[in-house]
Amino acid sequence: MKDLFGKAILDYQTDNNPQNLVTETSISxxxxxxxxxxxxxxxxxxxxxxKALQLSKGKILDVGCGAGSHSLYLQEEDFDVTAIDISPNAVEAxxxxxLKKTVNTDVMAFGDEKYDTILLLMNGTGICGRLSKIGIFLQKLKTLLNYGGQILLDSSDIIYMFDEDEIPSDTSYYGEVIFKITYKGESELPFDxxxxxxxxxxTASEANGLNCDRIMEGNHFDYLARLTIKE
Structure with a gap:
């Protein structure tokens, strides 16, 4: 990966001629x-x-932190927050x-400590990539939770983007897309x-020993959910 998303973030932070990112998906x-x-x-x-920030408590892990805006707010509110991202440029920004605690890592390779709140915001399930990986993904997040802890994540139901005859067959899930990013004339390798x-x-949460509650719905087919370990 060329880390173009992170490069754009670092360019903005350092005032290095930042430009808009160009995004494209397999359905847009x-x-x-x-x-x-x-x-x-x-x-x-x-x-x-x-709302997710209001509900955050205790020791917090911000997964896929990007430019770190959520973590920075929580740090300013005196929370113990660790921000992680797979992008080295984003973490540097x-x-x-x-931000006092930052780690350049994939959450699937992270696991030295446990947390009271795990945040996955701005469509946090995106980093899972494919629905077939959701079980492994949720099991990993469980290992990072303290007793009584919570996972707060948001995502969207994008079925509104399809006509009825365009929805993929039972062999695939309509929420799986291929993402492409271009920045300053360079193109990133496509990713799931x-x-x-x-x-x-x-359904996936309950199959992996987690309660799942919808906390609120947004204005455009999006929602905030809270996951907790079943007792």
Whole structure:
């Protein structure tokens, strides 16, 4: 991976001629994304993200932290928060922004400590990639939870993007997309990304020993869910 997403974040943080990211998926055309949006403060965040931060408690792990805006808010609120991301450039930007605990790692390879809250925001299930991997993904997150801990994640049901005759067959899940990123004329290798509807998430959670509750719904087919370990 060229880490173009992280490069855009670091360019913005260091004022190195940042430009918009160009994103495209297997079910949508090219669209421009302002990198500045990743640096939003609490008042600029969607209500779902604000709610997740309000519900955060104890020792917190922010998975896929990106530019670190969620972690920075929590740190300013005196929480013990660790921000992790697979992007070395994004993690460097987080450090430059003043985050005290940052780790450049894939969550699947992370596991030295346990947490009271695990955050996966901005479609946190995306990093799972494929629905076939959701069980392994959830089991890994369970190993990182303290007793009484919670996983707070948001995602979207993207079935609205399909006509009835376009929905994939039973052999595939419509929320699986291939993502492409271009930045400053360079293209990243395509990667898998998962949008998961709430009912499918709930079924997968219960199959892996987790309770799943929908905390709130957003304005555009998105939702916030809380997962806890079944007693």
């Amino acid at each position: 055309e090219e669209d421009e994304m302002s990198v500045a949006y990743l640096f939003r403060n609490y008042s600029q965040m969607p209500q779902i993200e604000q 987080c450090r430059l922004r003043g 990304w998962l949008y998961i509807d709430y009912d499918t998430l709930k």
